[in-house]
Amino acid sequence: MNLFTYQKSLEYKKALQVNSKQFDKVDRRTEKNGYISYLYRKLSDEIGDESLQITANRVFSCSRFYQIDYYVDQKVKDVQRTYFCHNRFCDNCQNAYAVQREFKYTPVLDQLSKLFHLYHIVFTVPNCYSDQLLITLDQMQNSFGYINRYLNGNLKIKGIDFLKYGYSGCIRALEITKSKKGDFHPHFHCLFLFRNDLSKFPEWKKYNVNSYSFDNPDVVLHRKKSYGTPQRYFSDFEILLQKIWRLKFDGIKVTRDNLEGIKEGYSVIVDPAKGRYHQVFKYATKGLFKKTDGDLNYRDFVNLHFALQNRRIIQGYGVFFHCDFEEINLDTDKYYNRLVAVLRSNEYPIPEIEKLDQILTAQLHAKDITYISRQSMRRIMEDNNDER
Ligand SMILES: [Zn+2]
Numbered sequence: 001m002n003l004f005t006y007q008k009s010l011e012y013k014k015a016l017q018v019n020s021k022q023f024d025k026v027d028r029r030t031e032k033n034g035y036i037s038y039l040y041r042k043l044s045d046e047i048g049d050e051s052l053q054i055t056a057n058r059v060f061s062c063s064r065f066y067q068i069d070y071y072v073d074q075k076v077k078d079v080q081r082t083y084f085c086h087n088r089f090c091d092n093c094q095n096a097y098a099v100q101r102e103f104k105y106t107p108v109l110d111q112l113s114k115l116f117h118l119y120h121i122v123f124t125v126p127n128c129y130s131d132q133l134l135i136t137l138d139q140m141q142n143s144f145g146y147i148n149r150y151l152n153g154n155l156k157i158k159g160i161d162f163l164k165y166g167y168s169g170c171i172r173a174l175e176i177t178k179s180k181k182g183d184f185h186p187h188f189h190c191l192f193l194f195r196n197d198l199s200k201f202p203e204w205k206k207y208n209v210n211s212y213s214f215d216n217p218d219v220v221l222h223r224k225k226s227y228g229t230p231q232r233y234f235s236d237f238e239i240l241l242q243k244i245w246r247l248k249f250d251g252i253k254v255t256r257d258n259l260e261g262i263k264e265g266y267s268v269i270v271d272p273a274k275g276r277y278h279q280v281f282k283y284a285t286k287g288l289f290k291k292t293d294g295d296l297n298y299r300d301f302v303n304l305h306f307a308l309q310n311r312r313i314i315q316g317y318g319v320f321f322h323c324d325f326e327e328i329n330l331d332t333d334k335y336y337n338r339l340v341a342v343l344r345s346n347e348y349p350i351p352e353i354e355k356l357d358q359i360l361t362a363q364l365h366a367k368d369i370t371y372i373s374r375q376s377m378r379r380i381m382e383d384n385n386d387e388r
Contacts, residue, residue, distance in 0.1 A: 069349035094283035118273035130303035143248035166195025169318020203236040
């Protein structure tokens, strides 16, 4: 190997290194999987569904084993792949999806924001207990479909013109959080695309106060909470969406009279997205399993399992209709390919399987060995943090 190639390879090796922090993060994200697989086993026994035993095993072994190419002389271990369980409750897999989604769609949205106006809209319904989640999510999904159809002009309400906003599509993401009281707070975080700037319309002016102006968990607090002070004013546009959303959710016909007849809808909040798309790309069950509060109990887990089964967590409408938001795609990258070529020009690697705890120990003690991996693998080992 010439000096130039050798130096380049050192540079790439450094850039492609998977450090112990990244493995630690995987370890932390999968630490609840033992408990989750116990819940699946219990459910399997209760309802006699053998396939849930397989799910339990999959969740238990998520990202525990790594296929590695070991370049012995060069002291490099190349992490080829790991095994993902793809389970809805697995923080590790859901994090991997979220990271990939954000990475893939952020540049697309940045481009779209040059042509369209992007808004972050949160749709909420009253909290419910876990046994009501399945029916609540069905109703939310159904009602949301109607909102989409009103905005795109496929459905009309007498005297209301939605077409003037130039609605072009949206991404709808479900998030479920659990309150301290023990009930659940299902809501949609959405990104809406409009051809027109909504702030140019008089109904954008925010002056209405209603019960969602106070202590609303979906309102980002710009100032300190103080009792009795509105934290948020709503525009007529928001009030209209709130009322349609409520009527549809409650199964009442959406007519001009019924809209005027109800005092208050359910919470809908509209804000310019301002390049912040993160809320839409994180995952539905983030934070549901907490180490601190004794974890999700078995009943809640069972109800959530059936409520989320076969349900699309992220759905595109309009221009986003054909987007697949749930994929883990390990592509290779240029530098990785170059480094592997250099490594292989010196020796053939020994393929081996290593357990995560072996890797963590090796990284502590056998410091002369460098673990490397392609960019996409390293990326999904990182956390999809809220701070971004
Ligand atoms: Zn997993």
